[in-house]
Amino acid sequence: MKQLTVDLGERSYPIYIGEGIISGLAATLANHKIGTKSPILVVTDENVAKFYLAQVKDSLEAGGYRVATAVVAPGEKSKSLAVLEDMITVALEAGLDRSSAVIAIGGGVVGDLAGFVAASYMRGIRFVQIPTTILAHDSSVGGKVAVNHRLAKNVIGAFHQPEFVLYDTATLKTLPEREIRAGLSELVKEGFIWDREFVEWFDANTDKLLALDSEALAHALYIGCGVKATVVSQDEREGGLRAILNLGHTIGHALEAVSGYDELLHGEAIAIGMVGAAMLSEKLGNPGSIAVETERILRKLGLPVRIPSHLDTDAIMSALMHDKKFKEGTMVFIIPTAIGEVEINSNVSSVWVREIVERLKGEA
Ligand SMILES: NC(=O)c1ccc[n+]([C@@H]2O[C@H](COP(=O)([O-])OP(=O)(O)OC[C@H]3O[C@@H](n4cnc5c(N)ncnc54)[C@H](O)[C@@H]3O)[C@@H](O)[C@H]2O)c1
Ligand SMILES: [Zn+2]
Incomplete structure (x- = not known):
C-alpha cells in the first residue's frame, strides 16, 4: 500500500x-x-x-x-x-x-x-x-x-x-471504458500542470493504464493525488495557485454547458480544453511543440481532441464569457508554458480564443 x-x-x-x-x-x-x-x-x-x-x-x-x-x-x-x-x-x-x-x-x-x-x-x-x-x-x-x-x-x-x-x-x-479514459484525462492533467516526468511516464505506460494494470494505476494515482495534495496544501481555499488545477477547464466547461452536459464526459471536455489551452500557448509565443505533444498523448488515451462540429461557435464564446452578449476583450486562462509547467494568464485575447475554438472545430 x-x-x-x-x-x-x-x-x-x-x-x-x-x-x-x-x-x-x-x-x-x-x-x-x-x-x-x-x-x-x-x-x-x-x-x-x-x-x-x-x-x-x-x-x-x-x-x-x-x-x-x-x-x-x-x-x-x-x-x-x-x-x-x-x-x-x-x-x-x-x-x-x-x-x-x-x-x-x-x-x-x-x-x-x-x-x-x-x-x-x-x-x-x-x-x-x-x-x-x-x-x-x-x-x-x-x-x-x-x-x-x-x-x-x-x-x-x-x-x-x-x-x-x-x-x-x-x-x-x-468502470466502463469511457469513464476510464475520461478519468485518465484529468490524471494526466496533473502532469501537464506540474510534473514533466509524470507526463513522460504516462506516455510510456498508456497501454498498462488503459488495461487497468494495478501497479501502474497505483503509481499514477499516487503521483496525481500528490500533485493535487501539494497544490491544495499551498492554497486550500483557492486564493491563487489552486486555479492551475483548472488547465483545460475554461474551454471544457463551456463545451459541457453548450452540449447540455450529456454529450461529453467531463474528462473528455477537459481533453479538448487542454489542447485549446496549448494552442493558445503557441499564440502567446511559446513553442508549438507543447500543443503537438499534448494532442498526441491525449489521442493515445483515446480521448477527443476536437470540438464536435455541431456545437455553435457563438454559443461556446458566450459560455466562455459567462455572458449572453458576447463582448470582446481579454480572458483568464491557465496556459502551459512547457510540458509540466503552466502560468495563470489574465491577458488572453478573446479574438484569439475564438480563432482557437474555430480551429478546434476544424474550421480554420
Ligand atoms: N470536489 C472537487 O474538487 C471536484 C473535482 C473534480 C470533479 N468534481 C465533481 O466530480 C463529478 C464527476 O465525477 P466522476 O467523473 O467520478 O463521475 P460520477 O461520480 O458520476 O461517476 C461516473 C460514472 O461511473 C459510475 N461508477 C463509479 N464508480 C464505478 C465503479 N467502480 N464501477 C462501475 N461504475 C462506477 C458512476 O455510477 C457513474 O455512472 C462532477 O460532479 C464534478 O463536479 C469535483
Ligand atoms: Zn475537472
Missing part, C-alpha cells in the same frame, strides 16, 4: 492507495478514531452499490459498526438540494450524531454530495472518501464539496476536508 499526506496543519489527512484495501475499512476507521458508538452513514450510487455496497456493509458490521446506507441515482442530477435533504432524513432517522461519520463510496458525484451532507449535518461531522473512479482522484482530495443549483454547478457547497481517502485500485476494474 502507498500512502501520502495532504498537508493542511491540523486538518492534514492521509491518502491510502492499494489493491484490495477496502477490506480493511473498519480497521482504518478505528485507527482514525471513528468508533462504533455512533452510527455511520454510507452514501453511494446504484452502479457502485451493485458491486461494492454489500461487501462494505458486511465488513463494517463485522467490525461492530451500525451502518445506515443511502443509494442515490447515478449521475450529476443527484448533486441537488432535494437529494441532500433525503440524505439528511436518512441520517436523522438512523440517529447519526456529532460523533458520527459519513462515508462516500463512488465517483465525484457521490463524493461531492456526501461531503456536503457531512459538512452541513449538525454543522459538520466527519467524512471519509472512498473514490471508485479515476477522475475522483481529483474530487476526493482537497475538501471541495457541493451540490448544484438549477442555474449553476457546484454553487451550494463548502470546504470540508475528509479524515482520510482510501483508494482501492481493485474497485476501478468495473
Whole structure:
C-alpha cells in the first residue's frame, strides 16, 4: 500500500492507495478514531452499490459498526438540494450524531454530495472518501464539496476536508471504458500542470493504464493525488495557485454547458480544453511543440481532441464569457508554458480564443 499526506496543519489527512484495501475499512476507521458508538452513514450510487455496497456493509458490521446506507441515482442530477435533504432524513432517522461519520463510496458525484451532507449535518461531522473512479482522484482530495443549483454547478457547497481517502485500485476494474479514459484525462492533467516526468511516464505506460494494470494505476494515482495534495496544501481555499488545477477547464466547461452536459464526459471536455489551452500557448509565443505533444498523448488515451462540429461557435464564446452578449476583450486562462509547467494568464485575447475554438472545430 502507498500512502501520502495532504498537508493542511491540523486538518492534514492521509491518502491510502492499494489493491484490495477496502477490506480493511473498519480497521482504518478505528485507527482514525471513528468508533462504533455512533452510527455511520454510507452514501453511494446504484452502479457502485451493485458491486461494492454489500461487501462494505458486511465488513463494517463485522467490525461492530451500525451502518445506515443511502443509494442515490447515478449521475450529476443527484448533486441537488432535494437529494441532500433525503440524505439528511436518512441520517436523522438512523440517529447519526456529532460523533458520527459519513462515508462516500463512488465517483465525484457521490463524493461531492456526501461531503456536503457531512459538512452541513449538525454543522459538520466527519467524512471519509472512498473514490471508485479515476477522475475522483481529483474530487476526493482537497475538501471541495457541493451540490448544484438549477442555474449553476457546484454553487451550494463548502470546504470540508475528509479524515482520510482510501483508494482501492481493485474497485476501478468495473468502470466502463469511457469513464476510464475520461478519468485518465484529468490524471494526466496533473502532469501537464506540474510534473514533466509524470507526463513522460504516462506516455510510456498508456497501454498498462488503459488495461487497468494495478501497479501502474497505483503509481499514477499516487503521483496525481500528490500533485493535487501539494497544490491544495499551498492554497486550500483557492486564493491563487489552486486555479492551475483548472488547465483545460475554461474551454471544457463551456463545451459541457453548450452540449447540455450529456454529450461529453467531463474528462473528455477537459481533453479538448487542454489542447485549446496549448494552442493558445503557441499564440502567446511559446513553442508549438507543447500543443503537438499534448494532442498526441491525449489521442493515445483515446480521448477527443476536437470540438464536435455541431456545437455553435457563438454559443461556446458566450459560455466562455459567462455572458449572453458576447463582448470582446481579454480572458483568464491557465496556459502551459512547457510540458509540466503552466502560468495563470489574465491577458488572453478573446479574438484569439475564438480563432482557437474555430480551429478546434476544424474550421480554420
Ligand atoms: N470536489 C472537487 O474538487 C471536484 C473535482 C473534480 C470533479 N468534481 C465533481 O466530480 C463529478 C464527476 O465525477 P466522476 O467523473 O467520478 O463521475 P460520477 O461520480 O458520476 O461517476 C461516473 C460514472 O461511473 C459510475 N461508477 C463509479 N464508480 C464505478 C465503479 N467502480 N464501477 C462501475 N461504475 C462506477 C458512476 O455510477 C457513474 O455512472 C462532477 O460532479 C464534478 O463536479 C469535483
Ligand atoms: Zn475537472
